[in-house]
Amino acid sequence: MKIAHRTAALLCSFAVAAGASLAGASAHAEEKKGLPEVAVIGTGGTISGVSTNRVSFQDYRSGQLAISKMVDELRPEVNGLAEVTTEQFGNKGSGGYSIADYRKLTASVDSALKKNDAVVVTTGTDTMEEFAYWLDLTVRSDKPVVLTGSMRPWTVIGTDAPANLYNAIKLAASRKTKCYGTVVMLNDEIQAAREVRKSNALRMDTFESGRSGVLGAVDQDNIRLNRAPARVQKCGKAGWRTPFDLDRIVGRVSAKESKPLPKVEIAYSYQDAGGEAVKAFADGGAKGVVTAGTGAGGISPAMSTARTDAVKKGVTFASTTRTGSGAVYDSTGTTGVIGAEDLSPQKARLLLLLSLAATNDEKLIREWFATLGTAQFTTR
Known part of the structure; x- marks a missing residue:
């Protein structure tokens, strides 16, 4: 009889424990269900680099660690922020990607945003500003897209890599940058894709936004936003999206092959610069050329002559300044030459490339440079 009672008591305790376990699992499932879903897409770069030793801050191989492993190293802390999934798009330095790769990345980001609340993209810092602006112009969803990377590889003492990735996921999960377009998150600072630039080859605080300033910062549990890109004014409206679908x-070209995007190059001006580069680009099939001029876009006499000849061949030019600050305002009196205002040469190239892919109408391209390229808040 005692054995029977003990057995019954034991079975009862198992039932209670099982019930508690199921209740706990159910509560955990409900808790997880309430978290935002964030996809982290890895493309490589320093952030996934492996150093030769723990103090080799510049001597390392980029694109070595899988993004899934990097995110796993942030667990369990990251589990409280979001339901995080990973996708390995590629694993190499940012400079190794082509415009064709950029197109595929846009497709991957758009696909991920259909199933998730936000996307984080990790990439190398060398051309991160171009990655960011490309996605800013081409991603169709208004959900948050956050780019991050690091100036030191994952495996060295004092690396900024894990903190940058964690903060990027935190920012994405907050969904505070909805309708901001693509933003960059490094060194605790949030920057707009249009303005952000790499200003130093080695320093960890390399990214800045010139006189526009940062959008905000991530200070541990606090996400502070002090300003927003002008496109947020069109949030929820058709005009929020760019024409660059x-x-x-x-x-x-076929079911498996897309048409190539127009070829657009950059020509740098300097004292007594020759026109050979501009001529070579035009003869080589470039549909557009961005000039990085002195001061407010000035180019040498030889470059100017070569530009005039290239315009006659149908090449469209965007004029920028090499100074890193200031603007080249548009002069509609110069056929074939469009002022890119304060866009950097490399970002003006991306906007011109996409514009030429969409239209041959110079007037419309000018309008896009004035509105998309230099978006401003309006009172209308």
Whole structure:
């Protein structure tokens, strides 16, 4: 009889424990269900680099660690921020990617945003500003897209890599940058894709936004936003999206092959610069050329002559300044030459490339440079 009672008591305790376990699992599932879903897409770069030793801050191989491993190293802390999934898009330095790769990355980001609340993209810092601006112009969803990377590889003492990735996921999960377009998150600072630039080859605080200033900062549990890109004014409206829907403007050669995007190059001006580079670009099939001029966009006499000849061949030019600050305002009196205002040469190139893919109408391209390229808040 005692054995029977003990057995019954034991079975009862198992039932209670099982019930508690199921209740706990259910509560955990409900808790997880309430978290935002964030996809982290890895493309490589220093952030996934492996150093030769723990103090080799500049001697390392980039693009070595899988993004899944990097995110796993942030657990369990990151589990409280979001339901995080990973996708390995690629694993190499940012400078190793082509415009064709950029197109595929846009497709990956758009696809991930259909299933998730936000996306984080990790990449190398060398051309991160171009990655960011490309996605800013081409991603169709208004959900948060956050780019991050690091100036030191994952495996060295004092690396900024894990903190940058964690903060990027935190920012994405907060969904505070909805309708901001693409933003960059490094060194605790949040920066707009249009303005952000790499200002130093080695320092960890390399990214800045010139006189526009940062959007805000992540201070541990606090996400502070002090300003926003002008496009947030169109949040929820059709005008928020750019005209650069790659599936629509590019077209396909066949079922498996997309048409190539127009070739656009950059020519740098300096004292007594020759016109050979501009001529070579025009003869080589470039549809557009961005000039990085002195002061407010000035170019040498030889470059100017070469530009005039290239315009006659149908090449469209965007004029920028090499100074890193200031603007080249548009002069509609100069056929074939569009002022890119305060866009950097490398970002003006991306906008010109996408514009030429969408239209041959110079007037419309000028309008896009004045509105998309230099978006401003309006009172209308």
